[in-house]
Amino acid sequence: MKLERLVSIIYKLLNHEVVSAPVLAEQFQVSQRTIYRDIDVICAAGFPVVSYQGTKGGYGMMDGYKMDKSLLGSYDVNSLITVLHSLSTVFEDERAQGTIERLQTIETDYQTPSLSVDLETHRTAPEALRQLRASILERKIVRFDYINAKNERTVRDMEPLRLHFKYRNWYVYGFCRTRRDYREFRLSRMLNLFLTEETFGPHHELPEEAASSNKEWQGQLEDVVIRVGPEALADVIDQFPQADKQFHADGSMTMRIPVYQPLQARWLWTILLGFGSGAEVLEPPALRGILKEQLQKTLKLYEEV
Template sequence: MKLERLISMIYMLLNNEILSASALAEKYNVSQRTIYRDIDAICAAGIPVVSYQGVNGGYGIMEQYKMDKSLLGSYDVGSLITILHSMSTVFDDERALDTIHRLQTIQSGPNRQSLTMDIGNRQIFNEPLRLVRSAISERCVIRFDYVNLKNEKTSRKLEPIRLMYKNSVWYVYGFCRTRQDYREFRISRMVDLVTTAETFQPHAEKEQECKERSYEGREERQRTDVVLHCSAASLARAMDHFYDADKCFNEDGSLTLTLKVYKPVESEWLVAILLSFGEGLEIVEPLELREAFKAKLEKMLKRY
């Protein structure tokens, strides 16, 4: 839309000393004549655009008019730019890039990057994330097959409300028409994801009720202490996987880890991680988990 283009052009001019009409035309996929008209409209709105002649000529905004750089501290601006840049990589979001340009107009001093983020390094997830985010914006129902923790595959229709990034995992939260209740779904377990032509209106009251019952709002469940003994050869991997555990380094270079797990004997995710360590990790407590793990190993040995 013209208004969005004009606003974006203003921030582009604020962020650059001089921009040529041809560069602006290429940026917004319009003719140079349209750019000339847009510049006239910006000037009519009271923003002092200056025209520079010559080979390297173009348009710029008077220095005195530019935004006060004390509006945000350099630390705040740099952190916001880093976060937005990472998000724009995931979602291919032009609006996020435009916001970055705006923030750069008030960034003072040299651009010394003290923070980097990369939450879009798994490109296979980017396309479904973009599809879900678009469905959220347009309030479109999405349809997909889903594999739950019991390894059951079911077809679902969801009114998506928001995307969530928790513990390095992407989720979509919304109203599941199949279950007639609010649910969270891991993006990695969704198959054949499509956007339908159906639209929806938010269920404000029920959504609020569900938020109170959601993961963040639940009371802390009863958890059991799991004690693991890690060999010196597996320290780095153990600390990566169990970074929130209590750690006690032993004199022989090994490590004792204590972590709290809800129903550890039933936690297949824990068993899968422990198996990946081979001889590098031993379950010390609880005895029930140790016995269950031993039974799992015996069952695997029979297969081989």
């Protein structure tokens, strides 16, 4: 722990003009006397630490003393800082914050960030993310209620192994003890999450997650063709950015979307109905019938309005 503290102090001094001994002592939960000894060790190691007197005094590195940017090769330092800052905000990760401070000691050619990252944590409770991160690091079983795509609610015990951010949502991958298999769960559908005190051992060989399963259904995709009015272009393109698009002289667009079993894909129905009169399904005909039935059911709810 002492070596880790010494390294952290070095980077903090490199990244700040002046840091006082009381501030360092409070941050690292040691006495000021220990900080004084640490500073002596850092100086003995060849780092040019300068002591400043007065009410705003403390310790700092000699002006112009910086780390060599070549340590990171061709990486864009500002971009790395931006991504790590987003992660440290979501997870309150002190280690990520420490890495940020080390990166900030490296001089960069451009001060304006070239990248901005928003992980949209308002969609998922940050506390749930932090709990899952803690359970992964501490290898603790998590228990939660889960609502699947069929709207069935079950209680799950899980050995969480990895967090993913994809398709604008957070997912957790791990071993589901309830189903005795590796599964992926969407965090927005997880309810009443809590960490148990039971721990689990390491998983030395993890199965391939989505890659192998993707290959199985790649050949079973069916094209969904929709006609999009000029007033709904942006909304539809946001939802299906990779789909084939054909624009027409009147400002409308025809979009072809490959979907696995579209007649059973309730998530697709919800999206298409959300476009209102701005989009019309042309193919397959059976999907048109399903959407018409869904609209009729919705209208019945408002017959008395």
